[in-house]
Amino acid sequence: MISAYLEFSRTNWRHLSFGALLMALSSFGQTYFVSLSGTHFRETFLLSDGGLGTAYAVGTFVSAMTLTWAGRLIDYTTVRMFTWVVAALLAGACVLVAVSPNFIVLAIAFYFLRLGGQGLMVHTALTATARTFPMDAGKALGIVALGMSAAQAFFPLATVATMDLIGWRLAWIVHAVVVIAGIALALQFFPRNADTPIRARKTKGDRSGNASQPLWRDLRLLLTLPAVLASPFIVTGFFFHQARLAEEKNWDIGWLAGGFVAFAVVQAIAVIAIGPAIDRLGTKRVLPFFLLPQALGMLLLGLVSEYWVAPVYMVLMSISAAFGSTLATALWVELFGSVELARVRSVVEAGAVVASGASPILMGLMIDAGITLSVQALGCCVYTLLASTIAVGVQKVKAPPMAEDEARAR
Numbered sequence: 543m544i545s546a547y548l549e550f551s552r553t554n555w556r557h558l559s560f561g562a563l564l565m566a567l568s569s570f571g572q573t574y575f576v577s578l579s580g581t582h583f584r585e586t587f588l589l590s591d592g593g594l595g596t597a598y599a600v601g602t603f604v605s606a607m608t609l610t611w612a613g614r615l616i617d618y619t620t621v622r623m624f625t626w627v628v629a630a631l632l633a634g635a636c637v638l639v640a641v642s643p644n645f646i647v648l649a650i651a652f653y654f655l656r657l658g659g660q661g662l663m664v665h666t667a668l669t670a671t672a673r674t675f676p677m678d679a680g681k682a683l684g685i686v687a688l689g690m691s692a693a694q695a696f697f698p699l700a701t702v703a704t705m706d707l708i709g710w711r712l713a714w715i716v717h718a719v720v721v722i723a724g725i726a727l728a729l730q731f732f733p734r735n736a737d738t739p740i741r742a743r744k745t746k747g748d749r750s751g752n753a754s755q756p757l758w759r760d761l762r763l764l765l766t767l768p769a770v771l772a773s774p775f776i777v778t779g780f781f782f783h784q785a786r787l788a789e790e791k792n793w794d795i796g797w798l799a800g801g802f803v804a805f806a807v808v809q810a811i812a813v814i815a816i817g818p819a820i821d822r823l824g825t826k827r828v829l830p831f832f833l834l835p836q837a838l839g840m841l842l843l844g845l846v847s848e849y850w851v852a853p854v855y856m857v858l859m860s861i862s863a864a865f866g867s868t869l870a871t872a873l874w875v876e877l878f879g880s881v882e883l884a885r886v887r888s889v890v891e892a893g894a895v896v897a898s899g900a901s902p903i904l905m906g907l908m909i910d911a912g913i914t915l916s917v918q919a920l921g922c923c924v925y926t927l928l929a930s931t932i933a934v935g936v937q938k939v940k941a942p943p944m945a946e947d948e949a950r951a952r
Contacts (some may be wrong), residue, residue: 550681556731557674558682562689563728564625564667569693570632570717571659573598573778573898576652578701579639582710587645595902597645601652602899606892609661613669613888621670622729628666629725632658636718640711656895665884665891668871670732673880680820683868684813691810762877763886765936767893768929770873772833773866774894776840776922777859779901780915787915791847801856808857812864825873830933832865837926844920877936 551558569575576598584594616624635654642648667686675682704713780787788798820828839858842851874886908918 550678551685554675554682557671558685559731560728561667561671561682561686562692563724563731564663565686565689566693567629567632567721567724567728568659568663568667568690569697570636570721571655571657571661571663573660573782574694575697575701576655578698579705579710579714582705583648586710587642587648589645593645595906597649598652599899599903601649602656602895604653605657605661606895606899608657609665609892609895610889612657612662613665613891614885616666616669616884621666622732625666625725625729625732628658628662629721632663633718633721635659636714636721640714640718660898661891661895665887669884669887672871672875672883676875676880678821680817680825680868680872682817683871684817687813687864687867688810691806691813694806762936763890766829766873766877766933767890768925769829769833769933770866770870770890771893771897772922772926772929773836773859773863775897775901776836776926777863778898779905780843780859780919782902783905783909783915786909790915791851793849793852797849798852801853804853805856805860809860809864812861813868816865816868820869820872825869825876826937828865828869829873829936830930832869833862833926833930835859836862837923837930840919840923840926844916844918844923847916 580594583589589597631654635651635658638647638651638654642651667689668683671682671686701713701717704716708716784798788794835858839855839862842858843855870890871883871887874883874890878886905915905918909915
């Protein structure tokens with residue numbers, strides 16, 4: 543397996559480097575990165591935890607609504623041009639954070655950070671990669687996802703050190719410079735001969751034409767979405783409320799935080815191992831089972847309060863998260879075909895952004911109502927199993943002719 547990955551990486555390193563760099567640069571709009579400045583935001587703008595969280599959630603929700611149409615624009619221009627526009631959007635958001643004079647401007651900056659970073663930068667990386675390697679999407683997306691893992695290991699320490707050295711405002715200016723420089727580097731790896739707008743390649747006889755059909759009525763999407771959105775919702779919610787979880791379980795917060803190391807390491811390993819399995823078995827066969835580790839993690843978290851549960855539940859969630867990050871885009875190629883990939887991914891990514899933004903608020907409200915995180919974990923376990931059961935039905939849904947042709951070519 544490792545030799546196959548090495549050979550695939552050696553042969554296709556240019557395209558893979560492009561996607562991996564974009565995944566890393568999306569960090570500037572990801573929750574884990576923005577939260578590093580949370581204390582500075584609260585102190586500077588006199589915000590409570592709830593006030594800052596609400597502003598961030600609003601920015602997240604609005605960016606999700608924008609993403610449903612903005613993500614489709616990659617179909618009508620070159621990847622190179624689209625990437626520069628996204629980079630300018632994300633870098634501009636970083637500058638807006640740096641110069642924010644008040645809470646309202648900061649909230650607007652959050653919107654652009656989320657749209658440009660977690661939304662469009664990830665969308666561009668995964669869409670371009672899946673289109674380039676439709677027959678090896680599992681391996682390719684798994685390798686590209688390592689860009690995010692590398693960023694998660696490096697950026698937090700570097701960012702904290704930078705803020706301590708020059709202050710948080712100047713640090714965000716540095717972030718903007720890094721985005722532009724990183725994109726300039728990434729585009730050196732993207733071959734010009736692969737940079738044609740996909741809509742220019744479509745003909746009047748294109749059999750994939752379901753563009754007029756509302757996606758939210760499509761049975762393929764309705765059967766798969768509950769499972770695909772489970773990890774963004776559950777992982778974000780429990781990570782956001784980790785301090786409360788530690789109090790509830792009588793765990794030291796340092797012990798719980800140490801579980802993130804296990805989460806990151808196992809996720810990186812799982813991403814490498816999962817790609818070939820997806821390519822060999824097919825996404826529709828894997829879909830009903832990829833959430834089972836997460837379901838077990840939620841069951842343990844709901845029933846057991848021993849110290850060993852903290853790293854174990856995180857490891858189990860990381861396995862499902864790794865599956866989900868690699869599986870989803872490959873699944874849309876198999877179900878809808880590569881021509882419709884951007885349209886489908888933009889809608890699903892918007893749903894993922896909404897799910898990750900909604901879970902901290904919903905879980906927090908349930909905590910306020912007296913529903914413990916242990917009880918919520920059991921509820922998440924039940925939901926995960928139901929979503930997995932529903933996903934079995936997608937195997938019986940017939941894909942359009944073009945998607946079937948691509949699937950057979952696998």
